[in-house]
Amino acid sequence: MTAPRASIRREVRIRSGADEIWEWVGNPSRLPEWWPGITACVVDGDSRTITMGSGLPMPEQLLTVDRLQRRFQYRITAPIFREHTSTIDVHDLGDGTTLVVYSVDADPSTMALVIGGAAGNALQELRSLVEGKS
Amino acid sequence: MARKILLITTDQQRYDTLGCNGGTIARTPVVDSLAASGIRYERAHPQSVVCMPSRSTILTGQHPTTHGVWMNGVPLPLDAPSVAALLNDAGYRTALIGKPHFQPMLDPFMRFIENALGDETVPTGGSHRGFEHLEFATHGPMGPLHYARWLAAQHPEAVGMFYRVLDSQLQVNADGGGDTAAPQVHVNQIERGWYHTDWVADRTISWLDSLRADDDWFCWMSFPDPHHPWDPPESEVGRINWRDVPLPAGYPEDRAEREAILDAKPRHWRMWYDGSLVSNYEAPARWVPATLTPDQVREVNARNAVECELIDEAIGRVLARVGERGWENDVDIIFTTDHGELQGDFGLLFKGPYHVDALMRLPLIWRPAPSASAQTSTVTAPVGLVDLAPTFCSIAGLAAPEWMQGASLPVNDEDAALRGFERVLTEWDSELFGVDVHLRTITRAGWVLTTYRRGTVHDGSEGELYDLADDPRQRNNRWDDPSCRGIRDDLTADLLANLPPARQPKLLLEAPV
Numbered sequence A: 001m002t003a004p005r006a007s008i009r010r011e012v013r014i015r016s017g018a019d020e021i022w023e024w025v026g027n028p029s030r031l032p033e034w035w036p037g038i039t040a041c042v043v044d045g046d047s048r049t050i051t052m053g054s055g056l057p058m059p060e061q062l063l064t065v066d067r068l069q070r071r072f073q074y075r076i077t078a079p080i081f082r083e084h085t086s087t088i089d090v091h092d093l094g095d096g097t098t099l100v101v102y103s104v105d106a107d108p109s110t111m112a113l114v115i116g117g118a119a120g121n122a123l124q125e126l127r128s129l130v131e132g133k134s
Numbered sequence B: 001m002a003r004k005i006l007l008i009t010t011d012q013q014r015y016d017t018l019g020c021n022g023g024t025i026a027r028t029p030v031v032d033s034l035a036a037s038g039i040r041y042e043r044a045h046p047q048s049v050v051c052m053p054s055r056s057t058i059l060t061g062q063h064p065t066t067h068g069v070w071m072n073g074v075p076l077p078l079d080a081p082s083v084a085a086l087l088n089d090a091g092y093r094t095a096l097i098g099k100p101h102f103q104p105m106l107d108p109f110m111r112f113i114e115n116a117l118g119d120e121t122v123p124t125g126g127s128h129r130g131f132e133h134l135e136f137a138t139h140g141p142m143g144p145l146h147y148a149r150w151l152a153a154q155h156p157e158a159v160g161m162f163y164r165v166l167d168s169q170l171q172v173n174a175d176g177g178g179d180t181a182a183p184q185v186h187v188n189q190i191e192r193g194w195y196h197t198d199w200v201a202d203r204t205i206s207w208l209d210s211l212r213a214d215d216d217w218f219c220w221m222s223f224p225d226p227h228h229p230w231d232p233p234e235s236e237v238g239r240i241n242w243r244d245v246p247l248p249a250g251y252p253e254d255r256a257e258r259e260a261i262l263d264a265k266p267r268h269w270r271m272w273y274d275g276s277l278v279s280n281y282e283a284p285a286r287w288v289p290a291t292l293t294p295d296q297v298r299e300v301n302a303r304n305a306v307e308c309e310l311i312d313e314a315i316g317r318v319l320a321r322v323g324e325r326g327w328e329n330d331v332d333i334i335f336t337t338d339h340g341e342l343q344g345d346f347g348l349l350f351k352g353p354y355h356v357d358a359l360m361r362l363p364l365i366w367r368p369a370p371s372a373s374a375q376t377s378t379v380t381a382p383v384g385l386v387d388l389a390p391t392f393c394s395i396a397g398l399a400a401p402e403w404m405q406g407a408s409l410p411v412n413d414e415d416a417a418l419r420g421f422e423r424v425l426t427e428w429d430s431e432l433f434g435v436d437v438h439l440r441t442i443t444r445a446g447w448v449l450t451t452y453r454r455g456t457v458h459d460g461s462e463g464e465l466y467d468l469a470d471d472p473r474q475r476n477n478r479w480d481d482p483s484c485r486g487i488r489d490d491l492t493a494d495l496l497a498n499l500p501p502a503r504q505p506k507l508l509l510e511a512p513v
Helices: A018-025 A028-034 A109-133 B029-036 B051-060 B083-089 B146-154 B156-161 B196-209 B255-263 B268-274 B294-324 B385-396 B413-418 B482-497
Strands: A006-014 A038-044 A047-052 A057-066 A071-076 A083-092 A098-107 B004-011 B039-045 B093-098 B133-136 B217-226 B331-337 B362-367 B377-379 B423-432 B435-444 B447-452 B463-467
Touching: A006 A109, A018 A028, A018 A083, A018 A098, A018 A109, A028 A038, A028 A047, A028 A109, A083 A109, A098 A109, B004 B051, B004 B294, B004 B385, B029 B294, B029 B331, B029 B362, B039 B423, B051 B083, B051 B385, B083 B093, B083 B217, B083 B385, B093 B196, B133 B146, B133 B196, B146 B156, B146 B196, B196 B217, B196 B294, B217 B294, B255 B268, B294 B331, B331 B385, B377 B413, B435 B482, B447 B482, B463 B482
Parallel strands: B004 B217, B004 B331, B039 B377, B093 B133, B093 B217
Antiparallel strands: A006 A098, A038 A047, A047 A057, A057 A071, A071 A083, A083 A098, B039 B362, B331 B362, B423 B435, B435 B447, B447 B463
């Protein structure tokens, strides 16, 4: 009954257009601006290394940066993960608001919740930043 | 000058681990003495049987449904009400020393202030949840808390001596040790004075020494033990030979009897025992309870008792300093814990969605300040940790605010009857990796009733009903007994009528623990 792999999904609806949201989400260098607890981020080609608040680095591989579908995907390559994919989808709801969905699939399952829980907090921060600006 | 308040909590300690409650393994003369000169509660229950919700109840005076911390990993909002803030606003000096756990501990991003204090003991802004002094510890030397930093700086050779609480997959570790290979048992060669129990007492004494004689103060001294891992300093383990420890009364040694008892309960009990369901993070996911041996139960209980003795001695040191400061007559002392531990009952260890005495019946002792001239007593009426915050208000001469859902603890059974202490509620909601379990429990008039909501392995029709007088070990589930239909319906209706209001929107799970 306990699978090693887990899925965590978090979402937020933001009063702003999808194109503006994509400017934040689709730019891999901007992550520290909207993810509390990420203190630095270095992008080199399809590699990104973030530094967490604890000082630990987390290497990642960028998988999808699709401006037309507004989908961003990456994989964490740190050894603690046997498997990981995170997907951020930005949906235009057609009423001047945007739905951002952050999905984390990972093995071990514990890490899915560690990343997914923090992602939920990051989405709230993103909403505050965007709506506070408008 | 008002009465001062020393709140002493442990983590995951059973009712029957104290001598004053009939315990026979650990010697606990200091707490027993508090009970003898104060009020001992025989039916004190937590409102949740895991740490974060229960500790949040102690701080807020609210049930988990209302404060919103429905499971470990759900952070208590920073603007949640706090009895410490009330006391601080009333002029009390306030400190929280030891284990906090209002926010998740597994936090590599360091998003939570409890983990991000660094070496600071005074939070930004002057206070955090009403506490103006913070020094934190948890069950070992890992992580960013004060104890871990102190140990790494002062005694780095000891850091590797502890049990590794989490495994390489960040699951609760199932590795065994000691003589019996029991899970979370470990031989720890650390010097006694470096262990977190003595550290918590040392830091409490240091804070008390920083106060003026005429200060009013509220100190929450929060020991991480006797929560697993069971790795007390090896120098102290010889106090109790595990081979001499009797099997607990709650442990049916006969396997067939044990499994028949489990089979009469809702199915998640047996499924966890067999290793086919893991519903929560708090027990090792890779450990199967059916493999637990009688000798492992004995060794766990022996080491747990050693940890209880060390706590008792540490409390003795703090109380001695209270006396030296001349405060003895003006200090109210409350001793309790956040929840219990299965510790062999039903062939199980650790904790989970199992609302029986092992996890729900808590040690609770209130030694009122001698200057208050209170009578010693034993209270048999049901009370809860939700009643602690109003009790602190009462001690301080403050009116309990409306957001508190309990009432000041009764001083005897007559007081309890007069003020309507009839029932106590406990709740469980877990939603982890596709598995959800939901329990609501009422304890009233010598019965314990648990209803189940629809979940992964429950259809919502299940329940548990125990007569505490005839069945103190809760082995005989009377839920489907036709002769108990009346009491079942009555308790169910009473439970539904007294459920606390739910916080909206529901808070999200942000970490495993």
